[in-house]
Amino acid sequence: MTPQDSQVATNARSQRKVALITGITGQDGSYLTEFLLEKGYEVHGVIRRSSSFNTGRINHLYANPALHQEGAMKLHYGDLNDSSSLVKIIASVKPTEIYNLGAMSHVKISFDLSEYTADVDAVGTLRILDAIRTCGLEKEVRFYQASTSELYGKVQEIPQSETTPFYPRSPYAAAKLYAYWITINYREAYNMFAVNGILFNHESPRRGDNFVTRKITRSVAKIHLQQQEVLELGALDSKRDWGHARDYIEAMWLMLQHDTPEDFVIATGETHSVREFVEAAFQEIGKRIIWEGEGINEVGKEKDTGVVRIKINPKYFRPTEVDLLIGTPKKAEEKLHWKPKITFRELVKEMVAADIALMKKDPTA
Ligand code: NDP
Numbered sequence: 482m483t484p485q486d487s488q489v490a491t492n493a494r495s496q497r498k499v500a501l502i503t504g505i506t507g508q509d510g511s512y513l514t515e516f517l518l519e520k521g522y523e524v525h526g527v528i529r530r531s532s533s534f535n536t537g538r539i540n541h542l543y544a545n546p547a548l549h550q551e552g553a554m555k556l557h558y559g560d561l562n563d564s565s566s567l568v569k570i571i572a573s574v575k576p577t578e579i580y581n582l583g584a585m586s587h588v589k590i591s592f593d594l595s596e597y598t599a600d601v602d603a604v605g606t607l608r609i610l611d612a613i614r615t616c617g618l619e620k621e622v623r624f625y626q627a628s629t630s631e632l633y634g635k636v637q638e639i640p641q642s643e644t645t646p647f648y649p650r651s652p653y654a655a656a657k658l659y660a661y662w663i664t665i666n667y668r669e670a671y672n673m674f675a676v677n678g679i680l681f682n683h684e685s686p687r688r689g690d691n692f693v694t695r696k697i698t699r700s701v702a703k704i705h706l707q708q709q710e711v712l713e714l715g716a717l718d719s720k721r722d723w724g725h726a727r728d729y730i731e732a733m734w735l736m737l738q739h740d741t742p743e744d745f746v747i748a749t750g751e752t753h754s755v756r757e758f759v760e761a762a763f764q765e766i767g768k769r770i771i772w773e774g775e776g777i778n779e780v781g782k783e784k785d786t787g788v789v790r791i792k793i794n795p796k797y798f799r800p801t802e803v804d805l806l807i808g809t810p811k812k813a814e815e816k817l818h819w820k821p822k823i824t825f826r827e828l829v830k831e832m833v834a835a836d837i838a839l840m841k842k843d844p845t846a
């Protein structure tokens with residue numbers, strides 16, 4: 482992007498603040514929507530048609546006039562695998578910022594839905610970038626691509642930074658690798674303000690039920706309320722750099738407010754194993770853990786109510802695993818003045834408390 486292009490874009494941007502979010506119904510989309518509405522944005526979201534309602538994470542925004550003026554948030558039916566829907570939405574909304582958060586985001590499931598994952602996560606990103614160009618908005622729109630620490634896959638370097646080589650280990654990661662590079666290509670080829678946020682794992686009480694942190698905190702709540710006895714997991718020694726989604730969505734926004742389009746790693750710089758997450762979560766309810774293979778009792782037969790058993794179920798193993806992720810957010814700290822605020826302990830505490838409250842209200846949740 483030349484300095485003149487940048488100035489033109491800045492002038493146009495100062496007049497309107499209109500965001501379009503794909504994946505608005507997901508964990509990050511819901512927090513980002515709240516954040517942008519509070520900043521006075523008009524927020525548009527792409528939602529998929531589904532047989533049951535899929536707007537549970539954003540329904541509260543409609544009902545809360547303190548968070549937005551009526552009409553400040555609009556949803557549009559569309560799909561990342563349907564170019565015409567994307568062109569129509571972008572043409573009518575004329576966004577100044579697009580956050581491409583929509584994705585088939587589950588790593589394990591991407592081995593089962595490999596072609597679909599490539600279509601949505603890889604080609605879907607290309608479709609959005611092309612739709613921006615088709616609408617002639619490439620100079621006005623700033624584009625954020627939800628890239629991922631899964632790109633690093635097999636450990637090449639510790640900690641992982643913007644310059645660490647990639648080694649994807651799943652159809653999801655391979656699809657996101659294409660999306661990463663097509664974003665950079667459109668930036669270089671068409672002078673677009675298009676950036677990758679390489680975000681490490683981030684969690685919250687709104688995390689999808691089948692990601693490991695939420696699966697654990699839901700189980701902690703159910704075990705605490707005597708609605709469940711045993712927790713079954715897969716790879717316990719995998720290590721992740723876990724942050725809080727609320728901190729991370731602010732980094733997405735900061736990337737689009739930066740003077741120049743650049744890619745950033747967003748991480749805490751700390752890593753913990755799944756095993757450590759389990760221990761921290763059960764400490765919240767004062768339970769001791771017996772891991773499968775330890776102790777003398779069989780799984781599920783333990784009578785001591787102060788103890789919980791963790792069983793290993795190979796069905797949760799992945800054909801290729803990512804063993805260790807730990808990122809350095811140094812560049813984001815220096816250039817965006819971004820720092821994570823919520824600690825690992827605080828994250829675990831908040832998730833466990835939220836799930837206990839949820840399960841008390843509705844044991845079938
Ligand atoms: P979620 O799985 O919670 O949300 C995914 C969103 O994408 C949902 O709104 C979903 O809609 C939507 N979506 C799925 N398929 C399509 C499609 N074909 N067309 C349009 N929308 C679709 O993910 P997160 O909020 O956790 O993550 C947001 C993004 O960030 C994802 O791209 C993810 O891959 C990436 N990422 C996430 C990280 C994390 O730790 N959370 C870390 C790094 C990257 P619906 O509700 O209808 O299913």
Ligand code: GDR
Binds near residue numbers: 586694
């Ligand atoms: P991840 O998140 O694959 O890192 O992708 P997930 O929580 O699914 O797995 C983290 C680690 O936990 C191990 N694990 C289990 N995982 C699940 N889901 N269920 C289990 O029972 C279980 N037992 C152990 C996994 O093997 C893995 O090592 C997330 C997603 O949000 C991606 O979209 C995002 O890009 C990356 O984080 C960064």
